[in-house]
Amino acid sequence: MRTSNKIPLNLNGMKVSVIGGAKSGLAATKLLKKIGANPFVSDMNKSADLSPLKKIDVPFEKGSHSDKIYDCDLMVVSPSIPQDSDIVMKAIKNKISIISEIELASWFTSIPIIAITGSNGKTTTTTILAEMCRKSGLNTFESGNIGTPFSTIVLKNLNNNYYDAIHIVEVSSFQMEQIQYFKPKVAIILNLSHDHLDRYGTMKSYIKAKLNIVYNMRSDDHLVYNLDDKLLRESIKTEATLVPFSLKNQNNLDFSLNESMVYDKMGEKFLLLDEIKIKGLHNISNFLAAATAAKIIKIQEKAIKEVMRTFTGVPHRLEEVRTKNGVAFYNDSKATNLESVKVAIKSFNNPIILIIGGRNKGENFKDLQNLILSKVKLVIAIGEIADEIEKEFEQSTIVKKGSSMSSAVSIAHKNSLRGDLVLLSPGCASFDMFNNFEERGDVFKKEVMRL
Incomplete structure (x- = not known):
């Protein structure tokens, strides 16, 4: 919501609360400091690494959000904080202007x-x-x-x-x-x-x-x-x-x-x-x-x-890892929704062994039924949603559960035949097992290269 019709390019001396001290929060803070603002950083994660802020003399807190965050004229919020969160609602009530890191950077x-x-x-x-x-x-x-x-x-x-x-x-x-x-x-x-x-x-x-x-x-x-x-x-x-x-x-x-x-x-x-x-x-x-x-x-x-x-593609998006004994392995860890999984499955004509699962983002796995039935010979379910995936697809194809990425890759390898394709396309967020989709893909590739 706008508080004026003009971009406030002069933030010199302005108190700015930065909510979230991960990559984008730290970047916003450094920009704010450079242009003369007085940023204060607050992160709920008690183990967040905010040590870079000491080098530029920016005060911060971690482990909780105190009322200090509302002592500001402008608030920059992390993308992870929903617009209906208590922090955002209270800031709006206090008539504090709220922006994203993308918005802030665009001003300069x-x-x-x-x-x-x-x-x-x-x-x-x-x-x-x-x-x-x-x-x-x-x-x-x-x-x-x-x-x-x-x-x-x-x-x-x-x-x-x-x-x-x-x-x-x-x-x-x-x-x-x-x-x-x-x-x-x-x-x-x-x-x-x-x-x-x-x-x-x-x-x-x-x-x-x-x-x-x-x-x-x-x-x-x-x-x-x-x-x-x-x-x-x-x-x-x-x-x-x-x-x-x-x-x-x-x-x-x-x-x-x-x-x-x-x-x-x-x-x-x-x-x-x-x-x-x-x-x-x-x-x-x-x-x-x-x-x-x-x-x-x-x-x-x-x-x-x-x-x-x-152009040969980007890491973690239908990334060819290796072929071993006639079985191709593909890393599609960046597939964090079911539409991406559909696209991945449709990209191949080989019989597919699909490694899928993680933390569900509110989607209905029934949407994959027809593709699973026609193109997937084995589903290997991982993560928090593994039990739900097993129930959903056990009537359509063979389903096994992997307790870790290592076990999932091992199951795929043991059940594959020459001409098959092993596809990691999770269709879910990674945060139940990994820090991000990049780590999930890297672990998959590491396990595949160990075979």
Whole structure:
């Protein structure tokens, strides 16, 4: 919620509470300190490592949130803190302005922003587009949900006057909850599917948070969106110029395709589909989204083609680990919702041994029944939801439970035959067993390499 119509660029001497001392919280704090604000950091985790704050003389507390957090003019909240939390509600009652780290960083950069969101494919598309921009000679800074906080990049460039530069920022629904003035020059929305319902309760609330990305966009800005996604198509409300991409439609698009070829807007041959290295129609869709945005900012066609020909994917997203005795092992740990699992399963023709499970985010595993029945020879259930998965799929296929990633990989190996494919595609959050999806994927790869 805005407290004025003007971005408060002068925060010198302002008291700012930063709630959450993880990566983005620390990055926001360092930026605040640099611009002359007086930040105070509070983290509920008593074991949080806040030692970097001592080096820049920033006070902090951990293990609980005291009333000190409300002695401020501005509050920067972690993406992990829901907008209906007690902290946010009390801050609103006290008339404290609340923003996200993404919002804060956007105040202190003049470099144009391309922001990318969607239920699936964000990191892949962000990486593809950043590579296209680099190949074309732009100073390119990727940040956000992809790993490096936006504030970290903005702080590094605070005193640099770039002429040809672009921010490529991956944003999640959590990061978009507390925005006021954040306004990308180009936004990309890849898709909308059930996700984070454990936080939002309803799809309507989830979609509302996602679509905050276009809240401040005007007619001279551009929204690149997936024309094939009916839910997204019907949900968009924006003043921005709409620029669709599609796997199916061939009319008046920057790129279109048939079974073997990508064509440009003039209907000229652009690229053979066989030249694209990464698997799955979903990745073709990601390429089209990135290429469409690249065209808007005048990226050279040569650079777009080169990246489409050479890009091999991102870690933990349908990542080939190894083939042993004719059995392929793939790491898709970044699949944290069921739509991602569906996409992964559809990407292969081999009989699949599926390792799935973790902490459920409010989704219904019945949605996987038909795919499990037709393409999966063995389900290995892991994590908190293992019992529920076993009950759901035991009538459709063989189900075994793995008490750890090591045991899951061992079960998969012992039950595999030449030509099978072992796929880790959890469809759940990782926090019941691991610190994050990266650790989950790394442990899977380590166990596979031990076989």
